Amino acid sequence: MIGQRPAFPGGIKLAMPPRVDADTVVRQMPFAPLLRLPLKQHAGAAPVAVVRAGDEVLRGQLLARAEADTAVPLHAPASGRVLGIGKQSDGAGGTVGVIELAPLPGDTQEPTRGRAFDPDRDDADELLAAIRETGIVGLGGQGEPTHLRLARARQRGTRFLVINGIEGEPGFARVPALLARHGADVLIGARCLGKVLGLRQPVLALEEPDAAAARAMLAESSDRTLPILEVLPPRYPQGAAELLLRTLAGRGIEGCPAFSADQAVVFSLATVAEIGRLLRHGLTMTDQLITLAGDGLREAGNYRVPLGTPVGFALAQAGALAELDRVLVGGPMRGRALGSLDRPMVKGATGFVALAGNQQARLPEAMACIRCGDCVAACPLQLHPAEMGLLARRGEVQAMVDHWHLERCFECGCCAYVCPSHIPLVQMFASAKGQWRRAQASAAEGAA
Amino acid sequence: MPSARPLRLVAAPHLHGGSAVPQWMLHTVIALLPVTLLAVVLFGLAALATIVVAVLACLLAERACAPRSRLDDGSAMLTGLLLGLSLPPALPLWMVAVGAFIAIGVGKHLFGGLGGPVFHPALVGRVFLQAAFPTAMAQAWVAPLASGRVSELPATSLALPLLSPAAPYEAMSGATPLTALKAGEGSAALADLWLGLVAGSVGETSAVLLLLGGLYLAFKRVIDWRIPTALLGTVAVLSAILHGLDAERHPGMLTALASGGLMLGAWFFATDPGLSPMTRRGAWIYGLAIGALVVLMRQFSGHAEGVVYALLLGSALTPHIDRWTRPRPLPEGVER
Ligand code: SF4
Ligand code: SF4
Numbered sequence: 001m002i003g004q005r006p007a008f009p010g011g012i013k014l015a016m017p018p019r020v021d022a023d024t025v026v027r028q029m030p031f032a033p034l035l036r037l038p039l040k041q042h043a044g045a046a047p048v049a050v051v052r053a054g055d056e057v058l059r060g061q062l063l064a065r066a067e068a069d070t071a072v073p074l075h076a077p078a079s080g081r082v083l084g085i086g087k088q089s090d091g092a093g094g095t096v097g098v099i100e101l102a103p104l105p106g107d108t109q110e111p112t113r114g115r116a117f118d119p120d121r122d123d124a125d126e127l128l129a130a131i132r133e134t135g136i137v138g139l140g141g142q143g144e145p146t147h148l149r150l151a152r153a154r155q156r157g158t159r160f161l162v163i164n165g166i167e168g169e170p171g172f173a174r175v176p177a178l179l180a181r182h183g184a185d186v187l188i189g190a191r192c193l194g195k196v197l198g199l200r201q202p203v204l205a206l207e208e209p210d211a212a213a214a215r216a217m218l219a220e221s222s223d224r225t226l227p228i229l230e231v232l233p234p235r236y237p238q239g240a241a242e243l244l245l246r247t248l249a250g251r252g253i254e255g256c257p258a259f260s261a262d263q264a265v266v267f268s269l270a271t272v273a274e275i276g277r278l279l280r281h282g283l284t285m286t287d288q289l290i291t292l293a294g295d296g297l298r299e300a301g302n303y304r305v306p307l308g309t310p311v312g313f314a315l316a317q318a319g320a321l322a323e324l325d326r327v328l329v330g331g332p333m334r335g336r337a338l339g340s341l342d343r344p345m346v347k348g349a350t351g352f353v354a355l356a357g358n359q360q361a362r363l364p365e366a367m368a369c370i371r372c373g374d375c376v377a378a379c380p381l382q383l384h385p386a387e388m389g390l391l392a393r394r395g396e397v398q399a400m401v402d403h404w405h406l407e408r409c410f411e412c413g414c415c416a417y418v419c420p421s422h423i424p425l426v427q428m429f430a431s432a433k434g435q436w437r438r439a440q441a442s443a444a445e446g447a448a
Numbered sequence: 449m450p451s452a453r454p455l456r457l458v459a460a461p462h463l464h465g466g467s468a469v470p471q472w473m474l475h476t477v478i479a480l481l482p483v484t485l486l487a488v489v490l491f492g493l494a495a496l497a498t499i500v501v502a503v504l505a506c507l508l509a510e511r512a513c514a515p516r517s518r519l520d521d522g523s524a525m526l527t528g529l530l531l532g533l534s535l536p537p538a539l540p541l542w543m544v545a546v547g548a549f550i551a552i553g554v555g556k557h558l559f560g561g562l563g564g565p566v567f568h569p570a571l572v573g574r575v576f577l578q579a580a581f582p583t584a585m586a587q588a589w590v591a592p593l594a595s596g597r598v599s600e601l602p603a604t605s606l607a608l609p610l611l612s613p614a615a616p617y618e619a620m621s622g623a624t625p626l627t628a629l630k631a632g633e634g635s636a637a638l639a640d641l642w643l644g645l646v647a648g649s650v651g652e653t654s655a656v657l658l659l660l661g662g663l664y665l666a667f668k669r670v671i672d673w674r675i676p677t678a679l680l681g682t683v684a685v686l687s688a689i690l691h692g693l694d695a696e697r698h699p700g701m702l703t704a705l706a707s708g709g710l711m712l713g714a715w716f717f718a719t720d721p722g723l724s725p726m727t728r729r730g731a732w733i734y735g736l737a738i739g740a741l742v743v744l745m746r747q748f749s750g751h752a753e754g755v756v757y758a759l760l761l762g763s764a765l766t767p768h769i770d771r772w773t774r775p776r777p778l779p780e781g782v783e784r
Pocket of ligand 2: 425
């Protein structure tokens, strides 16, 4: 099916480094001397702490209970002592509680195990509750609690369970590692999700470079309901869930012609693998597989990193150079630059990029927009980055929203990537969106 | 903990595809080199002087109009080169300089500088010269491969400002292939026309070299191939039809394609990113419209070099085409 027209226009071809054997390696990150665990690590409500300063906890033990429907519990990533519950800015003017945990040195760090689950034996409701109890949230970057997405999809009724195995960011290599090391977890995770949704056969979507690894994974299994493989030609940002659904819905899935995108639900490969791993061993979420990438690291690669590990500690373990130019949460296309390396890794992180200053050529200064239209051709949502850029320079945020749908821009970066005038379009859109949201909020306050 | 110095807070994306305006300008200049060299071979010093004066005057004008603008973005140089290439070779050099100042001062900076122009600055310069010095613009041609062309400049080139040329324009006057055809003198041999061995503007002569240059730009993705394709396609089809209807009055398709600056206009002027529509659909409409205008201007307006006016009208259409072909945002509301 290669070469078919995609269901969304635009997008770009990124130069992705070729897959190498080292991509399948996953190293275990040691425990940092202090783990910092914000209570709110995901979309929705924060769980409520059940430990106090001085408590000794075991790895995998409950630290904070999910009371609201939109919360997931938080578990201890290491056996250790709770030093206290501090406060930290939530980035939106408020504060959130942060549990500070000092891992015990010399402990074997054997995780506590609860009941193991089996998709063939346990029923859908039990599995849904069990998924929530693991504390897992979407590991594809959005950080939405998985049980919420599942519950919504179940209510809506879906025909397709799509496992998103598209890497997305150049230099990240979680997909090959998951396929090579966590094949059984992926298949069991997929069966758990399928059972909750009442669907038998999932769809595994990935891009060509990872197709061979996926076939090898499927060939090893004697599972009766192996996922249908959908291999897409590489294109950024087709891993964005909405765009992936459009693409699959538009071209149809093997054995099923085109369908409506609403009839499917997407979970990232990392989420599915983690659900499988946790449920079948009766574990809770204490760490996650991320990529540490960039030319500022001597030991770049995949790592299994305990929750709450400070970014700086993780980078140091990966051989960070003394002089770094910038550190990104997420990949080079969409990653946000970090000001402080003390920030802990939270649930849902996909990886960090450390860029060395000496090699990172700065972009030339922005020139005037020459109205070439390349950004328009690249925008996967078919917004009009050029017009929005001109309005942004004049500060006309409302017009950007009214005429050009600024609020829908998901900051994929395609427009800025192609702009020959090096205009920081995404940056302008992000700050315009911030302005617009604040204006909305104060208007709402004024009305109330 | 790593990093001794503060981390830079740069916004995403942290990658760039590598395309850059100065590079585009450079590629365009490269694409124009063969035809520029041919012009110097054919028309000698006159052509060389015209191009050099046009480029230098444009750079000077750019400095004068925008003292802090960057000359190294290549845009003023390219404007000068395109202007030089579209003028008759023996035009008095002071007129060339005036044209260059009009191109940059009026055509570019009156419209807000880079990215602002509504009409192609080089065309603005050329049209101004056409209006101000109609005789010189109609007669300052040089026969190709004339003897003595490399050793001396035509007397007209060195004419002083505002005096009538010291010597009358040479006998070549008015005899570019299209004007000749209009006057009913038959057509230049087709091969000469494609190869460029005819009288014409400095760089408008060799359709083959212009075509190769254009293909290079399309291959490098500097220009949108849809524009010349639609433009030349329309000219080809329409002129074939007209030729079929009345072979006496209308040149054949190949003649129409190769003559009168059409290739230069289609590949190098019409494709200016700022003057052409932003969407792909728009590019097709735009090319088609200019192609039709070229044929119309050439056949019915009595103006042999209709390309210039067709291009000007085409760029005037661009904002409207952009409005008609606005991208429609992808429909909302796919639940993940
Ligand atoms: S960042 Fe926004 S405007 Fe730019 S291409 Fe992506 S969605 Fe379109
Ligand atoms: S890509 Fe850059 S220069 Fe081209 S139209 Fe868009 S904003 Fe303007």
